[in-house]
Amino acid sequence: MSSRRKALKTISALPLVGGMLGPSILGATSSKVASKLACPITEPLKRDFFKELGIRTFINAAGTYTSMTGSLMHKEVTEAINYGATEYVNLDELHDKVGDRIAELLDCEYATVSSGCFGAMTIGLAGVMCGTDTKKVAQLPDTTGIKDEVIVQEAHAIGYTHALINTGAKIVSVKTAKDLEKAITKNTAMLWYLNANTDAGDIKWEEFVALGKKHNIPTFIDCAADVPPVDNLFKFTKMGFDLVAFSGGKGIRGPQSAGLLLGKRKYIEAARLHTPPRGTTIARGMKVNKEEVLGMLVALELYLGRDHDKEWELWENQIKLISDSAKSVKGVETKIHVPPYANHVPSLKIHWDESVVKISKDEMRKQLRDGHPSIETVGNKKEVGITTWMMEPGQERIVASRVKEILENA
Ligand SMILES: *Cc1c(COP(=O)(O)O)cnc(C)c1O
Numbered sequence: 001m002s003s004r005r006k007a008l009k010t011i012s013a014l015p016l017v018g019g020m021l022g023p024s025i026l027g028a029t030s031s032k033v034a035s036k037l038a039c040p041i042t043e044p045l046k047r048d049f050f051k052e053l054g055i056r057t058f059i060n061a062a063g064t065y066t067s068m069t070g071s072l073m074h075k076e077v078t079e080a081i082n083y084g085a086t087e088y089v090n091l092d093e094l095h096d097k098v099g100d101r102i103a104e105l106l107d108c109e110y111a112t113v114s115s116g117c118f119g120a121m122t123i124g125l126a127g128v129m130c131g132t133d134t135k136k137v138a139q140l141p142d143t144t145g146i147k148d149e150v151i152v153q154e155a156h157a158i159g160y161t162h163a164l165i166n167t168g169a170k171i172v173s174v175k176t177a178k179d180l181e182k183a184i185t186k187n188t189a190m191l192w193y194l195n196a197n198t199d200a201g202d203i204k205w206e207e208f209v210a211l212g213k214k215h216n217i218p219t220f221i222d223c224a225a226d227v228p229p230v231d232n233l234f235k236f237t238k239m240g241f242d243l244v245a246f247s248g249g250k251g252i253r254g255p256q257s258a259g260l261l262l263g264k265r266k267y268i269e270a271a272r273l274h275t276p277p278r279g280t281t282i283a284r285g286m287k288v289n290k291e292e293v294l295g296m297l298v299a300l301e302l303y304l305g306r307d308h309d310k311e312w313e314l315w316e317n318q319i320k321l322i323s324d325s326a327k328s329v330k331g332v333e334t335k336i337h338v339p340p341y342a343n344h345v346p347s348l349k350i351h352w353d354e355s356v357v358k359i360s361k362d363e364m365r366k367q368l369r370d371g372h373p374s375i376e377t378v379g380n381k382k383e384v385g386i387t388t389w390m391m392e393p394g395q396e397r398i399v400a401s402r403v404k405e406i407l408e409n410a
Contacts, residue, residue: 058374060390061399063343064225068376070249070256071390073299077254080298084291091277094290098297099268102260105304108237110265112272113248113258113296115286117224120245120261121163121192123283125150127271128190128218128243129167137273140282141168147189151180151217155200156193160222164192167282176202177211184215193221193241195232196342209240218242218267224259225342227251230308237262248292251389254299255292311389312346318388318396319346325400329407331356343387350403351383359410367406375399 050057064071073081095112102111114120129146130136136146148169152161157173165171169189174180180191180203191212198204203211205221212219220243226232228251236244243263249256261268274283288296323334326348335349354360359367361379368375368384375398378385386403388396 056374058369058376059392059395059399060376061368061386061388061395062376062378063345063347063387063390064247064250065378066256070247071251071253072392073253073255073295074302076302077295077299080294081255081291084289084294089290091290092272094293095272095275095288098293101297102300103262105300106233106237106262108234108244108262110268111260111262112268112275113288113293114245114261114275115283115288116249116257116259117222117245117247118160118163118259119283119286119288120243120259121160121220121222122166123271123274123286124220124243124245124261124263124267125164125169125190125192126167126274126282127267127269128220129169130273131266131270132273134273137278138280140274141166143168147187149185149187150190150192151183151188152192152194153180153197153201153203155202156197158194158197160194160224161192177207180211181215184217188215188217191217191219193219195221195223195226195236198341205236205239205241212242213240218264220245225250226344227303228308228312228344230304230306233262233304243267248296248299252296252299252303254296258288258292258296260296260300314393315346315388318391319348319386321396322386322388322400322403323348323350325404326350326407329357329404332407345387345389348386349383350386352407357407357410359406364406364410368402371402371406373398375402 060068062068099110099112102113103109114123126137126140129143129148130140139146149172150164150169151172151174154173154175157171161171172183172188174183191208193205193208209219219241221236221241222245223232223236224245224247227246233246241263243261245262246252246260248254248258248260261271274281276284276287278284319336323336326332327334332350332352334351337347337349338344339347351361361381361384364384365377365379368377386399391399
């Protein structure tokens, strides 16, 4: 070995920190220093938190269910969240700037990141009820002297209306357009529409919006689970709904506790008066932290930039694979369908005659859940339901073979 190479070798073997800090410090911390130096070469093992807690993870063959923790965030989204955790910013300024950016992306007047679609409904209605009157803002949920009736079609009045009564408002339920017009009083604050139940309701979007405009009452549409299609992010603000809300942690694959409130600037600015950092308000607990504000923005950017046709084709192929695999078992039938509104993705229903294939639907789902890996599905006494849009690519093959295996062994 040449003396030059020998010298280089000696230098590279010296603990660099030791040279800088001197021997006394080095002596006290040598093992720490050594482990720090080793760090870039052998990364320490990552903690497996769910395993530590004794929680089983699973393949999500069900869909964007709140109980199953919604969706998985892409790496770009978690990177934005991690980035957000490293600095202080002014919370209102962040919301202002991100709201403008989202409004630009979605070509609407204004936007804000909310605490889920549910939170968007509460603050949206609160904004409509109180405007910029800070005395009224502080007064809710006491609605004395504040318009506090929200008209909802009976078929739309499912549990999510609780987000509206959180403000102190009351629900007035109607069936037809005629009923709706009759139900309008001087206390009517807003008309609320649930997109998922469009088919079940008498009044459809355009007529609903027109009724609102005719009587000068703001309209709100809950579109929580309504992407795909991506167009819905633009469609309803353009149609004339004053406020539109989406879940962040469903099809958009943002943080599960975030959401989007889109629409008229005056209502969204008023809605913001109920949110943190302001404290004496009904929505103090509906905080969206800076990490999730950034995560939501990046998730939306990614979602808008995705190849939606290609994604659809992938889901169709995955569903067909699982369907074919299930159908290959004698006595098993399948149906591929796409729900028209909400969770509008290729979906599979598997059913069978239990006198031929001797297993109940519940037992089938239990065996899928209890197997390795665990697989979650949806269903009832008549069928097992599967979607693939919340799976990681490749998992459809595992699901296809497990479904077949359980049905064959029944
Ligand atoms: C999921 C859902 C909500 C609640 O949305 P979050 O984002 O979980 O707050 C509200 N309405 C409908 C129709 C939903 O599907």
